[in-house]
Amino acid sequence: MRAVIFSWEYPPRVVGQLSGYVSALSTQLANSKVDVNVVTYDDSATDQTQEPSGVKTFRVANPVRTHIGVLTWVLTLNQEVERAAANIYYEENKQVDLIDVYDWHFIPAAVTLKSGLGIPFVYSVESLEDHRSPNANSSYSMAIKSIEWLGFFEAARISVKSEWMKDEVIKIYKVPKEKITVISTNPNSWIKEVLKLYNGVAEAKE
Amino acid sequence: MKDKLSVMMLSWEFPPRVIGGISPHIYFLSKHLAKQDVKVYVVTCDFPGAPAHEVIDGVEVYRIDSYKNPSPDFATWVYLMNMNMQKETAVLTRKIADKIDVFHAHDWLVANAGIGLKHVFRRPLLVTMHSTEMGRRDGLHTTTEKMIHETEAWLTYEAWKVICCSDYMISHVKYAFGLPSDKLVMVPNGVNIHCYDGDGDLKDFRSKFALPEEKIVLFVGRLVYEKGIHVLINAVPKILSKVDAKFIIVGSGYMKEQLLNIVRSMGLEHKVLFEGFMDEATLLKLQKCADVSVVPSLFEPFGIVALEAMAAQSPVVASDTGGLSEIIEHDVTGVKVYPNNPDSLAWGIAKVLLDENYAKSIKDNAYKRVQEKYDWEKIARQTKGIYEGVLGEYSKSFWA
Structure with a gap:
C-alpha cells in the first residue's frame, strides 16, 4: 500500500492541531507497513526527507510570493503539490494507491491527479468553511465552499472524526451518508479503521 | 514520437x-496548424449558445x-477558472487515445492549468506571452498587479519555450522575467487578408459616417491610457486646421x-464620433473606407490593428513604439510619429x-508586406x- 498524504501543515510547521494529527497518523501508518509520502508546504525547507519511521516528506514552497489573500495563495500552491505528487507517481512506477487530502487547501491538486492519473482520493475533514468563517455567505467564503463541494463530489470516500461532523457534511453538502466514514479517536482502533478505509478505496480503484 | x-x-x-x-x-493559428497535419485541441471558457464540444x-x-x-x-476568478480548466483538460487528455505531445498556454490567464498539466502528464509546456502586467499597467503598483506579474514569471519559468510576437516583446519579456535568450522565440502575429476581400461600392456605407468632402480618420482600440487615444483627441484641432476630416473612434x-x-x-462633437464596440462586418467595411488609420499607442506588444489596416489597404499612421x-x-509601409506627441501625430x-500619391504608395507597399510576412500559413x-x-530536446530528457 502506497499512500500520499496532502496537508498544508506538518511539523515543524504548526498552524493548528492538524499538524500533530497528520504527523502521528503518518508514523502509525508507516509502522503498519504503509509506504507513506507526505506532501506539505514550507516556505524554504523544500528538500525531500525521510523520518526514522520511514515516512517520506516532500515540502513545496509557493511559486508566487505576493498574494491578495489566502485563497489565491492556496490556488498557486496547488500546482507545486501536483508536481510533487506526480514525481512520486512516476518515480514509483505509477504505483500510488490513493491520496488522503486534509481539508480544502489541496483539493484542486487531488482532483486533477484523480482526473489525469486515475489516483482516487479520500477527503479527510478537519473543519468546514461554514464553521470557520463569521461570514460564510461572502463571495470569498462561497469560493472556498465551492472547493469543499468539489472535494466531496470527487472524493472516493470522506473521513470525519465525529458523528456530528458527519451530520454537518450531509446537511451542508448533501453528501450520501454511505460515502462518509467516521474514524474513531480511540487509540486502539484508530489506525485499524484508517487502514480499512484505505484498503477499501485501493480495492475499488479502477 | 508518433x-x-x-x-x-x-x-x-x-x-x-x-x-x-x-x-x-x-x-x-489552430486552423492553419490543422491544415499542416497537426492535431489541435483547444480548451477554452464556455460562452452562451456555443457547444461544449465541436x-x-x-x-x-x-x-x-x-x-x-x-x-x-x-x-x-482566473485562478478558480484554472482549477476547472485543469480538471477538465486532465479528464480529456487521459481519455484521448493519441497522446498529447505538447501543451501550449496563452498568457497568465491559463498559467495554473498549463503548469499543472505539464507535471501531471510530464509533457513539455510552451507559452505565448501576448502581453505583460508590467506593460499593461506601466509598472507594478498594487498587490494584485505584483501577484499577476509573479504568476507570469512562474509561467515563463515553467515553459520550455516562450513565444513572443515581436522583437520588442522579446526584449521586454526577457527584462521583465530575467529569462535567458535561448528560451525566447519570435513568431509574428498574423492577419487574415481575405476577410477584406469583399467587393461592392462602399459609397452609401461611407455616407453614414462622413460627408463626401470629409476624410475619414479611424481609430480602433480600447479607450484606455496605453492605447494613446487621448493623444489623437488632442491632435484633432491641429489636423482640422489643415484638412477637413471626420474622426471615428471604435x-x-x-x-x-x-x-x-x-x-x-x-466644440468638436460634430467631427468626432464615438461608435463604441462595433460588429465585425461593419468594422471591416469601415477599415476599408478609412483614408487613414491611426494607432497612437504608448505601449503596444504587437499592434494587430496596424496590420489589419494594412490588409484593408488603408494607410497607417502609428507611434514609433513596441x-x-x-x-x-517609415515612408515605405506607413508613417511613424513620436509617441505621446499630438503635434507629431497631427x-x-x-x-x-494631403498627399494622395504618398498615401497610395504606402498603402500598396503595406499590402504587399502583409502578404509576405504576416501570413498565417507561414x-x-x-x-x-x-x-x-x-519534442526533439524532450526526447532526450529523463521525462521521455
Missing part, C-alpha cells in the same frame, strides 16, 4: 468568446465551465467619459491626407517547427 504531432492549446478566449486579440490569434476547421474545441460560482475579484473603455468631455469642451516600430517601415495624419509552419524542436 507520426502526427498533437497539441493541446489552452486559452481563456476562443470565438465566439472574444475579449481581446488572443481569441482570433488562437483561431487562426470541430471547427479540423480543430477540436472544448469549452469548459468557466466557473460561475461567486468569486471575490477578477484575479481570484471601441470602449474607462477613458470614454473623459474623452467625450474634452471633445465637447473643444511592435509597431517593427511592423511599420503632422503624420495631415501628410497622408506562422503556423514556424510554430510547428518550434513544437518539433522542443
Whole structure:
C-alpha cells in the first residue's frame, strides 16, 4: 500500500492541531507497513526527507510570493503539490494507491491527479468553511465552499472524526451518508479503521 | 514520437468568446496548424449558445465551465477558472487515445492549468506571452498587479519555450522575467487578408459616417491610457486646421467619459464620433473606407490593428513604439510619429491626407508586406517547427 498524504501543515510547521494529527497518523501508518509520502508546504525547507519511521516528506514552497489573500495563495500552491505528487507517481512506477487530502487547501491538486492519473482520493475533514468563517455567505467564503463541494463530489470516500461532523457534511453538502466514514479517536482502533478505509478505496480503484 | 504531432492549446478566449486579440490569434493559428497535419485541441471558457464540444476547421474545441460560482475579484476568478480548466483538460487528455505531445498556454490567464498539466502528464509546456502586467499597467503598483506579474514569471519559468510576437516583446519579456535568450522565440502575429476581400461600392456605407468632402480618420482600440487615444483627441484641432476630416473612434473603455468631455469642451462633437464596440462586418467595411488609420499607442506588444489596416489597404499612421516600430517601415509601409506627441501625430495624419500619391504608395507597399510576412500559413509552419524542436530536446530528457 502506497499512500500520499496532502496537508498544508506538518511539523515543524504548526498552524493548528492538524499538524500533530497528520504527523502521528503518518508514523502509525508507516509502522503498519504503509509506504507513506507526505506532501506539505514550507516556505524554504523544500528538500525531500525521510523520518526514522520511514515516512517520506516532500515540502513545496509557493511559486508566487505576493498574494491578495489566502485563497489565491492556496490556488498557486496547488500546482507545486501536483508536481510533487506526480514525481512520486512516476518515480514509483505509477504505483500510488490513493491520496488522503486534509481539508480544502489541496483539493484542486487531488482532483486533477484523480482526473489525469486515475489516483482516487479520500477527503479527510478537519473543519468546514461554514464553521470557520463569521461570514460564510461572502463571495470569498462561497469560493472556498465551492472547493469543499468539489472535494466531496470527487472524493472516493470522506473521513470525519465525529458523528456530528458527519451530520454537518450531509446537511451542508448533501453528501450520501454511505460515502462518509467516521474514524474513531480511540487509540486502539484508530489506525485499524484508517487502514480499512484505505484498503477499501485501493480495492475499488479502477 | 508518433507520426502526427498533437497539441493541446489552452486559452481563456476562443470565438465566439472574444475579449481581446488572443481569441482570433488562437483561431487562426489552430486552423492553419490543422491544415499542416497537426492535431489541435483547444480548451477554452464556455460562452452562451456555443457547444461544449465541436470541430471547427479540423480543430477540436472544448469549452469548459468557466466557473460561475461567486468569486471575490477578477484575479481570484482566473485562478478558480484554472482549477476547472485543469480538471477538465486532465479528464480529456487521459481519455484521448493519441497522446498529447505538447501543451501550449496563452498568457497568465491559463498559467495554473498549463503548469499543472505539464507535471501531471510530464509533457513539455510552451507559452505565448501576448502581453505583460508590467506593460499593461506601466509598472507594478498594487498587490494584485505584483501577484499577476509573479504568476507570469512562474509561467515563463515553467515553459520550455516562450513565444513572443515581436522583437520588442522579446526584449521586454526577457527584462521583465530575467529569462535567458535561448528560451525566447519570435513568431509574428498574423492577419487574415481575405476577410477584406469583399467587393461592392462602399459609397452609401461611407455616407453614414462622413460627408463626401470629409476624410475619414479611424481609430480602433480600447479607450484606455496605453492605447494613446487621448493623444489623437488632442491632435484633432491641429489636423482640422489643415484638412477637413471626420474622426471615428471604435471601441470602449474607462477613458470614454473623459474623452467625450474634452471633445465637447473643444466644440468638436460634430467631427468626432464615438461608435463604441462595433460588429465585425461593419468594422471591416469601415477599415476599408478609412483614408487613414491611426494607432497612437504608448505601449503596444504587437499592434494587430496596424496590420489589419494594412490588409484593408488603408494607410497607417502609428507611434514609433513596441511592435509597431517593427511592423511599420517609415515612408515605405506607413508613417511613424513620436509617441505621446499630438503635434507629431497631427503632422503624420495631415501628410497622408494631403498627399494622395504618398498615401497610395504606402498603402500598396503595406499590402504587399502583409502578404509576405504576416501570413498565417507561414506562422503556423514556424510554430510547428518550434513544437518539433522542443519534442526533439524532450526526447532526450529523463521525462521521455
